[in-house]
Amino acid sequence: MRISFMGAAQTVTGSQHLLEINGTRLLLDCGLYQGRRKEFYERNREFKFDPARLDAVILSHAHIDHSGNLPNLVKCGYHGPIYTTPASAHLSNLMLLDSGHIQESDVEYVNKKRVKRGEPEVEPLYTIEDAAQVAQYFEGRHYDEEFEPVPGVRARLVDAGHILGSAAVVLDIEENGRQFRLWFSGDIGRRDLPLLRDPILPQKADYLLMECTYGDKAHRDPQQAYDELREIVKRTVERGGKVIIPSFAVGRTQELVYDLHQMMDRKEIPGIPVYVDSPLAVNASDIFRAHPECFDEETREFIAQDKHRMALGFEHLTYTRSVEESKALNTRKDPMVIISASGMAETGRILHHLKNNIEDARNTILIVSWQAPYTLGRRLAEREERVKIFGETYHRRAEVATIGGFSAHAGQTFLTEYAQATQESVKQIFLVHGEQDAATAFMEKLAEAGMEQAVYPELYSSLEIKGGR
Ligand SMILES: [Zn+2]
Numbered sequence: 001m002r003i004s005f006m007g008a009a010q011t012v013t014g015s016q017h018l019l020e021i022n023g024t025r026l027l028l029d030c031g032l033y034q035g036r037r038k039e040f041y042e043r044n045r046e047f048k049f050d051p052a053r054l055d056a057v058i059l060s061h062a063h064i065d066h067s068g069n070l071p072n073l074v075k076c077g078y079h080g081p082i083y084t085t086p087a088s089a090h091l092s093n094l095m096l097l098d099s100g101h102i103q104e105s106d107v108e109y110v111n112k113k114r115v116k117r118g119e120p121e122v123e124p125l126y127t128i129e130d131a132a133q134v135a136q137y138f139e140g141r142h143y144d145e146e147f148e149p150v151p152g153v154r155a156r157l158v159d160a161g162h163i164l165g166s167a168a169v170v171l172d173i174e175e176n177g178r179q180f181r182l183w184f185s186g187d188i189g190r191r192d193l194p195l196l197r198d199p200i201l202p203q204k205a206d207y208l209l210m211e212c213t214y215g216d217k218a219h220r221d222p223q224q225a226y227d228e229l230r231e232i233v234k235r236t237v238e239r240g241g242k243v244i245i246p247s248f249a250v251g252r253t254q255e256l257v258y259d260l261h262q263m264m265d266r267k268e269i270p271g272i273p274v275y276v277d278s279p280l281a282v283n284a285s286d287i288f289r290a291h292p293e294c295f296d297e298e299t300r301e302f303i304a305q306d307k308h309r310m311a312l313g314f315e316h317l318t319y320t321r322s323v324e325e326s327k328a329l330n331t332r333k334d335p336m337v338i339i340s341a342s343g344m345a346e347t348g349r350i351l352h353h354l355k356n357n358i359e360d361a362r363n364t365i366l367i368v369s370w371q372a373p374y375t376l377g378r379r380l381a382e383r384e385e386r387v388k389i390f391g392e393t394y395h396r397r398a399e400v401a402t403i404g405g406f407s408a409h410a411g412q413t414f415l416t417e418y419a420q421a422t423q424e425s426v427k428q429i430f431l432v433h434g435e436q437d438a439a440t441a442f443m444e445k446l447a448e449a450g451m452e453q454a455v456y457p458e459l460y461s462s463l464e465i466k467g468g469r
Helices: 037-045 070-075 086-116 128-132 222-238 252-265 279-290 297-305 323-331 350-357 376-381 412-420 436-448
Strands: 002-007 016-021 024-028 056-058 082-084 138-140 153-159 167-175 178-184 207-211 243-246 274-277 317-320 337-340 364-367 386-389 392-395 399-402 428-432 462-464
Touching (some): 070 086, 070 128, 207 412, 222 243, 222 252, 222 399, 243 350, 274 323, 323 350, 428 436
Parallel strands (some): 024 056, 207 428, 243 364, 274 317
Antiparallel strands (some): 002 016, 002 462, 016 024, 386 392
């Protein structure tokens, strides 16, 4: 077998790994590389292999850095199956359409500038129309259901505990009379995240292809995030303020809703209105509800206690779809929680909520995820006194609170446990989906634990795997 690292090699985004086995070609993930605009187009537009000659694709989960270049793959001639869990297929359809919309608007912006400079216009990476073509190729496979993507390969998807539908990919390969197991981690989640089952540790892997995003950092306990959220809501309500939360529409929003529901149910916080104000989050929450097979035991029990309610909907919760409903929230003066996209406060409805609430000292702006440099979210997280929203300067009087414990990725401790689960059998560990510092720190950690098998492959590098039992 030959493995080629076509993306998320020595960086985090653009997950894409090509396997050549018994003369066939199998692609693991087809993610979008996210970076500066020029590199974005260069890296994503052209594949280093012929998409028309691929035999199968397996998708670990719906996040755009794993699924986001599928529309381009199909546009470039791939018309075969894309295996993934039914929940991931469902979520990907929604997220790819949204991504197509983003690609179109980005190019519109770029072209305006190009026309001014007298340069020729450019085409979007893909359109909404292109994104809509992907749906017909998804082949849903349930967790632990065995399938044969290409001859000689038995595949299985197992729980990754990262987002709804997320999976690790287990490949039992037979080639030239030799058998071996390649375990692709996808993105590794965490134990005890709300809603989701815990990640499954790799078993009997000969080769481990694993992410190392937080290879240099240990995370705080998810329970601590729950406690912090409770205290922040409590003190904001006591001062008669609103809690404004910029949040990614898929994943984090549903976790927050679930936690707030539990807090109100246990009477830990007063029953105040909660608004999820983002069309994408509304649709994503419907998809979460349609896939209870992905929920953990605790969530199922919570739902079972009262069959008339759902974990992601309760009497105090409203999903707002229309712009009018969204605007109506501005005139309300009572305490409430507003969760809205985008997660880094760069675009979307969250900007209106921030603008209307940032100058009132009773309110809280709550940051629940990592914020990229130069974004409004980062400026808020750094507690800047004056920020610009829609070109106007606002004097921040609202409290800013941050909760770090909500990450959907494993921290260093669990990553180490994950790799160590293969100690008896593993011949090589390929570290992907991590920056240099994270990978280096993680390799040191593994070496301390007596594991020297880890390598950190370069982008577009490729190597032959002969090994087997
Ligand atoms: Zn992910």
